[in-house]
Amino acid sequence: MSSFFAAHPFLPSARARAERLGIRLEDITDEELEIASARLRSILSGRPDYSILDERTELLHYVIFRIFVSFLGSEYYYGKLGRFYAERTRRNFSHDIFTELGIDPYAVPLSAYMKYRHIYPETKIYHVELKRGVVYLTDALLPLFAGCTAYTLSVAGLPLDVSGVPERFAEYAKRSVAVRRAPRSSRGYGYIEAVLSASGIPDGRKRIIFYWLAPYLVTVKGLSPDEAISTINEWLSRQGGGRIQPSWVKDEVLLAKRKGIRPWSLKKVRERDPGLVDILKGMGVLR
Amino acid sequence: MSEAVARILRDAFRRYYQSHAVPAPPSVEKREFGVGDYGRKIVRRHISFVSEREFRRYLREHAPLYISYSIAYFKKPDAQPMEAKGIEGADMIFEFDADELGLFSPNDLWHCPNCGSRGVVGELRGFRAGVCPNCGDPAKIIMFPDPGREERLKEEVDTLVKDFLMGDFGISRTEISLNFSGNRGYHIHVRSPSLRELDKEARQEIVDYVTGRGIDVRYFFDVSRVPPRGPKPTDGGWKGRVARKLVEILSGAKDASELVRFGVSPALARRIMRERGHVVELIKKGVWPFIDTKADDAFASVSALVRSISPYMGKEIDTNTSVDIHRLIRVPDTIHGGTGLLAKRIRDLWSFDPYRDAVALPERPYLNLHVEYIPEFEFAGEVWGPLEDKNVELPLHVSVYLLSKGVASWRLTTQG
Numbered sequence: 001m002s003s004f005f006a007a008h009p010f011l012p013s014a015r016a017r018a019e020r021l022g023i024r025l026e027d028i029t030d031e032e033l034e035i036a037s038a039r040l041r042s043i044l045s046g047r048p049d050y051s052i053l054d055e056r057t058e059l060l061h062y063v064i065f066r067i068f069v070s071f072l073g074s075e076y077y078y079g080k081l082g083r084f085y086a087e088r089t090r091r092n093f094s095h096d097i098f099t100e101l102g103i104d105p106y107a108v109p110l111s112a113y114m115k116y117r118h119i120y121p122e123t124k125i126y127h128v129e130l131k132r133g134v135v136y137l138t139d140a141l142l143p144l145f146a147g148c149t150a151y152t153l154s155v156a157g158l159p160l161d162v163s164g165v166p167e168r169f170a171e172y173a174k175r176s177v178a179v180r181r182a183p184r185s186s187r188g189y190g191y192i193e194a195v196l197s198a199s200g201i202p203d204g205r206k207r208i209i210f211y212w213l214a215p216y217l218v219t220v221k222g223l224s225p226d227e228a229i230s231t232i233n234e235w236l237s238r239q240g241g242g243r244i245q246p247s248w249v250k251d252e253v254l255l256a257k258r259k260g261i262r263p264w265s266l267k268k269v270r271e272r273d274p275g276l277v278d279i280l281k282g283m284g285v286l287r
Numbered sequence: 288m289s290e291a292v293a294r295i296l297r298d299a300f301r302r303y304y305q306s307h308a309v310p311a312p313p314s315v316e317k318r319e320f321g322v323g324d325y326g327r328k329i330v331r332r333h334i335s336f337v338s339e340r341e342f343r344r345y346l347r348e349h350a351p352l353y354i355s356y357s358i359a360y361f362k363k364p365d366a367q368p369m370e371a372k373g374i375e376g377a378d379m380i381f382e383f384d385a386d387e388l389g390l391f392s393p394n395d396l397w398h399c400p401n402c403g404s405r406g407v408v409g410e411l412r413g414f415r416a417g418v419c420p421n422c423g424d425p426a427k428i429i430m431f432p433d434p435g436r437e438e439r440l441k442e443e444v445d446t447l448v449k450d451f452l453m454g455d456f457g458i459s460r461t462e463i464s465l466n467f468s469g470n471r472g473y474h475i476h477v478r479s480p481s482l483r484e485l486d487k488e489a490r491q492e493i494v495d496y497v498t499g500r501g502i503d504v505r506y507f508f509d510v511s512r513v514p515p516r517g518p519k520p521t522d523g524g525w526k527g528r529v530a531r532k533l534v535e536i537l538s539g540a541k542d543a544s545e546l547v548r549f550g551v552s553p554a555l556a557r558r559i560m561r562e563r564g565h566v567v568e569l570i571k572k573g574v575w576p577f578i579d580t581k582a583d584d585a586f587a588s589v590s591a592l593v594r595s596i597s598p599y600m601g602k603e604i605d606t607n608t609s610v611d612i613h614r615l616i617r618v619p620d621t622i623h624g625g626t627g628l629l630a631k632r633i634r635d636l637w638s639f640d641p642y643r644d645a646v647a648l649p650e651r652p653y654l655n656l657h658v659e660y661i662p663e664f665e666f667a668g669e670v671w672g673p674l675e676d677k678n679v680e681l682p683l684h685v686s687v688y689l690l691s692k693g694v695a696s697w698r699l700t701t702q703g
Contacts, residue, residue: 121506125493133456
């Protein structure tokens with residue numbers, strides 16, 4: 001039987017427990033790092049083992065995982081880690097997690113409910129019962145909401161400042177990414193290529209960068225932020241309209257890089273911003 | 288508008304700000320401000336004021352044509368870059384624009400930047416919003432004051448405030464501030480601590496809630512039971528809203544066609560109508576007997592019901608204002624530099640007439656304009672138009688309004 005903190009090492013109160021157990025970075029052996037790295041590899045590769053190990057190992061691995069993903073430096077990995085803890089919490093759900101967090105899960109104030117990322121569609125605010133600022137959850141939804149709290153807490157504060165962490169952690173972090181993801185295929189993004197090669201777009205340039213160009217260049221084509229920014233600036237120089245702040249372009253590119261954001265599909269833009277599609281169609285950029 | 292008109296405007300703005308004490312936004316010392324000039328809404332930002340007094344002095348001395356403030360609260364609002372400001376939270380803003388909601392009036396003009404065609408919306412049969420009937424390109428709609436449109440806009444605003452913000456989100460009326468945008472719509476400022484600390488993703492979810500985007504009605508049903516269990520009118524949120532809407536439709540429907548409109552098959556619609564009293568009773572208990580859970584499109588008609596409820600669904604609404612915590616928005620009770628209308632704070636929505644109550648500019652000086660075409664409309668308590676291809680001398684307030692619409696051009700100024 002695993003302990004409470006073994007199941008929920010991401011809880012704020014678990015840190016005190018780890019301190020009581022005397023878990024310190026400098027005591028962590030290479031062997032422990034190797035094991036943690038292999039375990040993280042299974043999580044990141046989408047084949048996680050949801051079983052709960054002993055308390056010391058779980059608390060230790062939680063700390064190591066956070067350091068590793070911080071070294072890896074991408075929200076893609078943070079999300080994978082968060083989803084691992086979310087799913088494990090959902091599967092091993094018990095009410096204790098809400099007691100620990102001071103939440104009455106059957107009647108959650110809206111502000112408290114919205115603090116957690118709703119990673120399951122069932123827990124989205126528009127799918128649950130909401131009256132006068134209080135969210136009423138059913139028994140069926142409690143494990144899912146518990147998973148959302150686990151996700152949010154486990155990724156909170158990432159990336160950590162790893163400047164003082166021994167260099168060997170970085171080596172093991174890299175080993176956690178067993179198979180380097182091949183750059184994503186740019187097939188199926190012909191509409192973005194068409195926009196990229198277009199000139200004289202009078203309106204919607206910021207939206208185009210936000211929906212498509214920044215995510216496409218860094219996430220799909222794998223360009224470095226500097227390369228992506230210069231490509232976008234070159235594209236902007238071919239369009240009409242007023243000046244766009246370079247810092248805004250930089251922010252969008254870095255955001256896409258940090259979060260691993262993928263470009264919006266044409267269908268999504270058609271649904272959410274039909275005006276932009278009309279403009280591009282009117283210019284013959286899109287069919 | 289020419290620079291000469293801009294100069295006249297600046298003088299008129301200065302006189303207005305010298306004679307009116309504009310209230311500063313709450314927590315003025317934590318807000319970043321941006322000001323704009325002729326043709327550009329933001330020319331300079333990262334401005335801050337330590338007090339309301341200083342804010343008013345700035346308005347009196349500089350009389351900017353546009354002044355906006357951050358919806359966010361900052362530790363150091365004038366610091367640069369943005370990260371150095373130290374964000375402490377942000378209000379939530381909902382924008383309602385008549386053109387985004389497709390609220391066109393027969394009086395409005397349309398004009399196509401591509402082929403140059405233009406005309407009056409009411410003269411076209413089946414005018415499809417925003418599309419030129421000649422070439423199919425996006426058309427520009429030029430709106431004129433229309434009481435019918437105002438009523439519809441107010442209904443949308445009222446629904447958002449009462450049903451969603453107060454009813455669902457439990458926000459107190461005192462935490463909601465409503466103002467005219469100064470152009471074609473309304474801004475709703477929500478200054479509730481319960482929403483203040485939400486991040487971008489959570490704000491997007493709130494916006495999705497209001498717009499009904501992303502709703503998958505399958506999550507409202509328990510299909511493991513026979514007949515399926517679904518939402519009851521007494522349920523909260525969208526579940527209850529869907530059930531109440533269905534009960535309302537069933538109770539008021541004259542014939543089966545009103546259900547067919549939502550994608551219900553004619554045969555099933557007739558059956559439901561025959562037994563509608565019983566069906567309504569069942570729905571009140573959360574039992575939905577007519578959902579065929581084996582059919583591919585089992586929930587299509589319920590989805591159609593959701594679409595009919597949300598006035599914003601499928602509309603091209605700029606939700607960035609609600610989601611972007613770094614946004615600057617016009618300061619309530621200041622003048623919109625394009626239209627000359629006040630972004631007036633509203634006490635009573637239903638008695639508010641923007642084209643009477645938000646007119647900030649004086650009559651004088653009169654401007655000599657060449658008017659291409661204007662329909663008949665009411666502005667500042669008087670009726671103007673119709674006019675076509677005429678040179679006229681008009682008071683400053685209505686002149687600025689027409690210039691902002693691009694339907695008139697300035698010829699020369701006369702003082703009088």
